[in-house]
Amino acid sequence: MVYRISELHFSLLSPDVVKNLARVRVVTADLYDADGYPVEGGVMDPRLGVIDPGLHCRTCGGGIGDCPGHLGYLELAKPVINVLYTKVVYQLLKMVCRKCQKVMVEEGKERKSKRKHKITISDVEANIDLDSVIVQPATCPFCKTKSKKITFVKPYTYYEEKKELSPMDIRERFEKVSDKELTKVGFNGGRPEWLILTLFPVPPVTMRPSITLEGGERSEDDLTHKLVDIVRINQSLKENIDIGAPEFILNDLWELVQYHISTYFDNELTGAPLARHRSGRALKGLIQRLKAKEGRLRGNLLGKRVNFSARTVISPDPRLSINEVGVPESIAQELTLPFYVTTKNVKEAQRLIRNQKANYVIRPDGRRIKITEENKTEIVQNLIEGWIVERQLENGDVVLYNRQPSLHRMSIMAHRVRVMPYQTFRMNPSVCFPYNADFDGDEMNVHVPQTEEARVEAAMLMAVENNLISPRFGGPVIGLDLDQISGIALLTKAETKLSRRDATLLFGLAGFAMELPAGKEELTGKELFSLLLPEDFAISGYRSNFYKNRKIEKKGEDPDEWIEIKDGKLISGIIDKQSVAAENGKLIQKLERMTNPTTAKMFIDRAGRLGAAYLMLRGFSLSIADLDLPPEAQTKTREEIQKAEEEANQLIVQYQTKELTTLPGMTRKESLEAQIMNALASGVSRASDVVETSMKPNDIRNMYLAGSKGSVITTTQMAAVVGQETILGKRIKRGYQKRTLAHYKEGDLTPGAHGFVAHSFKQGLDPFEMMWNIMNGREGLMDKSLRTRKSGYMQRRLINALQDLKVMHDGTVRNAHGRIIQFTAGEDGIDPSKSDWGTIAWKDRLDMMVKE
């Protein structure tokens, strides 16, 4: 059953309510007597609730946790304005006639409530305009009395013309206003005189607990300090009234009570000095408890801190499986999980305690005993069924592993613990991608689920191997990266052949045992890779990254072009980015889909290590000479760039002689810019083609062909030409008037004067070119930080708006009320996490079924 809240009603707290709620009348400013017991009638009165463990409440008998605390009250000697309502008081004072106590609103001009329900305090604030837009009427429309100008001086003083209005005066005035009059301005949240405090509510001690310091000395909460001040001054005011002290002394004391009560509510009042602690630190008022980042709302309700968690720097360890996390010994010793002692596992529990693998035991009566070297034998003897041993983390425990910002569900996954030496969390580099982690100082968190249910849930739903496929795009989010891809690609090239001895060495380097095919003295890389695949695995129908951009379709000519795996044997194709990388890896995706997560996990573990191991065996290095193009190619690229520059210069001449074609929707200048950019870009692209076709095979080439790092563009920039540097997508034109740098003539439009870098990084840039490059680099940096912030906030808002939409069992999408948003989820009803890149690859499946 769903209950819906139909109405919330807020109103002012009346003195009667305070008195009824209160259990204690506070009369003294003393906290404790000589023996250290709380004084009755003081602000730490034992009837106000319990804060000491083991004691019981004098009012309700509850212990700590049961007793919610009880209110007290303080009778103020003279009324005091509630600072939180000074503006409401101001508005009311202006509207109430000083003579006839009527609200000075002409008949027929009353404020009418737009809503049918009861008007609440927020309506009062909304209706009695807080920004003092309402003007004080000059005369009362009823008794025709001339009104006197009311002024308000922050923080809490009111004047009627020159005369100061005391809270008592104001209260008297408000008391005489009838309820009916008040509805004229929409004041319906109680009586206006309640805006002036006469009975001051003393909050329960449970909301202002004192802390016992080491020496047995007590340190009181800020609110308690404030309350002591209030009670003390109030008492002294009362005494002075009783002995008939002179007016100015009374007024000083009254003002002081007003000050203390005001800062108790809000210690950031404008116009009032900060109330300070003895140490000089500003005290925290009620408002400060709730407000801002560390306040109750943002700090405690919207954000919580947890126990059983740890945080440290991360570092890579490819020897770990992707579902493991290396936990430092020092952290493993600190984090615990409960071990429930039964008749069957007493021995195990005793072993844990004896070996110092547990930190605490909890007896059935709830007592926690710390296990020390001295008492451990005693505890072992007493240990029986029903005790709980808080044991330390050990290998194989399930923990949650997380990196902020947690932008998608793969930002927190369940890993298995491996306790390791040193001080960092260790992880397989393949899971960096879903966490978006690197090792330049990133820190990550570990959380230890404390119940069996939580552990099972984490292990089944959040385990890394059960999150290989992204629910966002239906491809793998975990795969090989960098050298792992380069290695696997080079290994699976057609020409790669290893002797049996080298193959053995390779698996030795990779760190796992494999049975090599019998009877062969020479093994191809494809054969070795096939050892990682399950026997019945098959995939085909896509090109390797090396041939990704090939347009012509001619199957079966090049043994490296088209991927074909049959019966767990790699027949043709290079295994590279298209097969095993995160986001693109079709092989990983299919492996996960057609076999099981564990097999896929094992494959990623092994393939990654095999790839890196093969690079070690083969050797993998770059040199500056790798960027040397053959002489003809070099002249060709030079020519292409020069040609492009000349083309641009001709465009400039045409522009100057006004022969240039103006493009639709553009000014002449814009047309020129667009055409220059085009000419230069196509020049660079032609140079790029030259680089691509003429570059001798080397490891830079291998990297971008395999898709592990770099691209044709970056290689061209290193080997041939950097090209146009841009600011906001346009040629650089910032700088001086009509020129970018002082070294150019005014109005110089040539490519070189506007950010075209005609050299390659290997040749080196001239000073101007370097300037362009740096300008572009700085823009990229600014852009990146601004964009991430903006898009992060946008995404947050979107998620907040959509968070309770849910795909129901009938395939509809509904919100928290059960209202329908979509009749079929995503209109096609496909769950991307169970799809192949958002579609269903029926074809593959059919093919397989037909073959069977």
Added chain:
Amino acid sequence: MMYGYDKMSMDLLQHELVPKHEILSDEEKNELFTKLHITKNDLPKILDSDSVVKKIGAKKDDVLRITRTSSTAGTAIYFRLVIPE
């Protein structure tokens, strides 16, 4: 209305961006409600002041079947309840 207005104005329903709207019969409506275990208030709404609603003459509490083109599924069917403005 202006003389000849209907001749000069285009047919809204023929516009390529306006999907097909049909009014459900009572049986179809009940079938839909029982199939999805919903009441009429759980459906997405459409104001009776909507141009298409006025054009096809749908009244308050009618349910429209809207056949839209979809980038994921080709065509997608939605139902909307007509509510008074």
